[in-house]
């Protein structure tokens with residue numbers, strides 16, 4: 060068996076954040092396409108279906124939902140197939156079935172009964188044909204690799220002791236060397252030296268993170284003690300309370316076997332970070348009032364959530380909604396740029412915290428051309444703030460990723476933020492070790508460049524973009540020296556090239572008579588017309604049909620107009636802070652247009 064160290068590439072078969080509704084609560088079209096890049100486990104798929112079913116969307120006969128899953132690891136997608144197969148076939152009213160699903164999803168060790176059942180499921184899933192049960196392999200490469208990974212898992216066995224030892228070795232290494240030697244406690248302003256004493260340190264960290272998500276748990280000391288004990292049991296035995304029941308740690312190690320879906324095939328060592336656990340990947344807040352630590356445990360609340368997901372997943376398939384799930388194996392940017400069918404576009408792209416792995420710029424660049432126009436929405440997430448030294452603002456995060464003004468994002472990325480930065484982001488709390496702040500941003504496509512009035516970049520703006528891209532090439536904040544360094548560098552290279560190409564395309568077509576120059580915070584437009592048109596009357600500027608992206612400039616004299624110019628811009632314009640200067644003699648108009656953020 061190999062040696063587990065935290066330096067080995069971490070494996071994420073279990074989510075470490077709460078589930079997300081990929082549709083973000085938006086109304087969806089009759090044919091809705093979703094793409095989950097770096098999807099990890101299938102909690103976001105099941106949670107989204109649950110939300111759509113609750114909202115009635117999937118109950119409609121002519122509704123089609125296409126969900127495209129991508130991950131760089133074949134075994135993660137293989138495991139997703141197993142979990143989806145179980146979600147589609149188990150009986151949600153049978154508690155043994157639910158315990159089995161919970162076990163496969165979260166338990167490090169499985170009872171012999173669960174293990175045998177899992178092996179049968181693996182065999183069946185590895186024979187599945189593309190298109191059966193609504194699951195499709197995006198391409199041959201995905202099908203071959205995912206099936207191979209499934210067969211590899213099915214053949215592999217590890218007894219309870221070996222599994223416990225490799226997991227413990229990894230956690231020891233993780234805690235002993237990954238803990239900062241000193242860290243700032245932002246509440247006291249003191250530097251603190253953390254002690255490492257397993258399993259207590261692990262219990263402290265995980266309970267702190269759970270408590271940060273579900274503050275109410277700590278209010279009653281009796282309940283606090285119980286949930287701390289439940290988490291301690293999970294850390295020490297690797298088995299959730301519903302499957303552990305009253306078995307001792309020794310009994311479990313002696314009679315249970317390793318859950319091979321939690322090991323990367325061929326590695327035989329545990330590499331799953333400590334925060335990949337059910338308590339951090341389920342939204343149990345609303346049911347916490349029922350928690351008593353005995354009959355209702357954290358694990359039983361998670362199992363109830365799974366039951367609801369399974370019920371909705373099965374109901375959605377039975378209700379006549381067409382639900383198709385596609386599997387795309389590969390590096391996310393490559394899948395977007397090379398593997399997906401040329402014309403495939405998405406209403407929703409979710410990227411988990413891929414931005415922490417390959418950089419926000421890479422994620423924006425590869426997703427941009429995969430969004431439907433004009434309403435496609437992209438979600439990015441990041442919780443890697445270590446470089447920001449605790450004090451967090453969205454602006455600092457963004458400028459840490461790429462140092463260009465947010466107002467230039469439509470030009471640079473072809474995307475703009477879908478919400479005001481000040482909305483809901485005013486008080487992003489500082490990252491306070493061992494807690495992490497998750498920053499979610501939503502993006503929409505900017506208007507198609509080909510439909511916009513041609514612009515020139517102001518020299519300073521152009522230099523700013525070039526300098527920012529040079530900095531992006533150094534992979535700021537990314538682990539480009541780690542085992543996935545080559546992947547990160549390739550993603551960043553491709554992203555910077557795409558952006559450069561985009562920006563260069565702008566340089567093309569401005570006419571001599573009219574110029575539209577993009578500055579970092581405004582546009583300067585110069586229009587040359589026949590001086591006769593401007594000699595008399597007034598000149599006005601307005602949005603066309605209330606659209607702040609399209610401006611019409613025209614003169615008016617005795618109710619007649621002899622001059623009219625329309626401008627289509629990549630940012631909305633704030634009319635109240637924009638102005639027009641008219642040089643009547645020379646027939647020249649100079650417009651300073653203030654740009655809006657969203």
Ligand SMILES: C[S@@+](CC[C@H](N)C(=O)[O-])C[C@H]1O[C@@H](n2cnc3c(N)ncnc32)[C@H](O)[C@@H]1O
Nearest residue numbers: 071074075076097099130131390391412413416
């Ligand atoms: C972004 S990671 C982090 C864990 C995540 N927060 C969660 O809760 O699952 C999630 C998944 O992304 C995958 N991944 C990492 N880098 C990738 C890449 N460049 N392309 C595609 N998938 C990637 C990992 O294999 C993992 O399964």
